[in-house]
Amino acid sequence: MNGGLQIVWVYPDLLSTYGDRGNMLILAHRARARGIPAQTVEVRSDQRLPEQGDIYLLGGGEDGPQALAAQRLLNDGGLARAAANRAVVFAVCAGYQLLGSSFFAKGDKCPGLDMIDISSDRGPSRAVGELAGDVDPTLGLPPLTGFENHGGRTHLGPGVKPLLRVTTGVGNDGVTEGAWSETILGTYAHGPALARNPALADLLLCWATGEQSLGPLDDTWPDRLRAERLTAVGR
Numbered sequence: 001m002n003g004g005l006q007i008v009w010v011y012p013d014l015l016s017t018y019g020d021r022g023n024m025l026i027l028a029h030r031a032r033a034r035g036i037p038a039q040t041v042e043v044r045s046d047q048r049l050p051e052q053g054d055i056y057l058l059g060g061g062e063d064g065p066q067a068l069a070a071q072r073l074l075n076d077g078g079l080a081r082a083a084a085n086r087a088v089v090f091a092v093c094a095g096y097q098l099l100g101s102s103f104f105a106k107g108d109k110c111p112g113l114d115m116i117d118i119s120s121d122r123g124p125s126r127a128v129g130e131l132a133g134d135v136d137p138t139l140g141l142p143p144l145t146g147f148e149n150h151g152g153r154t155h156l157g158p159g160v161k162p163l164l165r166v167t168t169g170v171g172n173d174g175v176t177e178g179a180w181s182e183t184i185l186g187t188y189a190h191g192p193a194l195a196r197n198p199a200l201a202d203l204l205l206c207w208a209t210g211e212q213s214l215g216p217l218d219d220t221w222p223d224r225l226r227a228e229r230l231t232a233v234g235r
């Protein structure tokens with residue numbers, strides 16, 4: 001982090017469904033509100049990814065754009081190199097699946113970036129609706145709330161931990177949701193996830209800045225949103 005936080009939105013032209021770009025806005029806002037300068041960079045799929053970013057964000061996408069994004073990210077190689085240098089990666093849905101060894105798109109098995117120990121196949125039906133559950137206690141976060149819409153199911157290897165135990169929705173397989181390892185975290189939660197889960201945004205900011213904690217913010221509005229969404233699923 002040289003003089004400020006660089007937040008990179010990866011391939012807005014391919015991976016950006018259900019308001020996932022909001023994750024970038026939330027991170028920049030919550031950093032600046034703590035006096036941490038933050039710069040946002042949007043990198044299209046025909047451009048090289050910068051490797052000095054502090055946080056890389058990937059969103060959801062339909063099968064075709066997802067497969068193309070994976071191919072271009074594999075050719076580019078920058079995301080894997082940045083993560084190997086301990087950049088933070090936060091990936092949603094299609095972006096989450098393509099960080100693993102393989103995923104399915106339009107019936108074909110596609111190679112992923114193999115950055116985390118997951119693989120995805122197809123489920124018996126599309127998972128659409130609210131997604132909620134209890135986050136891995138080692139992360140110290142309140143329950144997660146999000147919205148999911150995916151056909152894939154994700155299987156976790158021993159190299160990653162699930163992000164949460166599902167209480168509503170499907171996530172990876174109806175039992176667990178998302179995965180994390182070191183400074184890479186993936187989830188099926190749209191919403192956008194970081195607007196619905198500001199504590200998760202702050203965790204990513206702590207990982208990126210090396211801070212143990214960040215000063216409190218007025219979270220009246222996000223708290224209202226969380227209460228409304230969690231009440232809707234009986235929590």
Ligand SMILES: NC(=O)CC[C@H](N)C(=O)O
Nearest residue numbers: 060061093094150151152
């Ligand atoms: N919303 C998404 O990103 C969908 C991801 C993937 N194409 C699937 O259906 O599983």
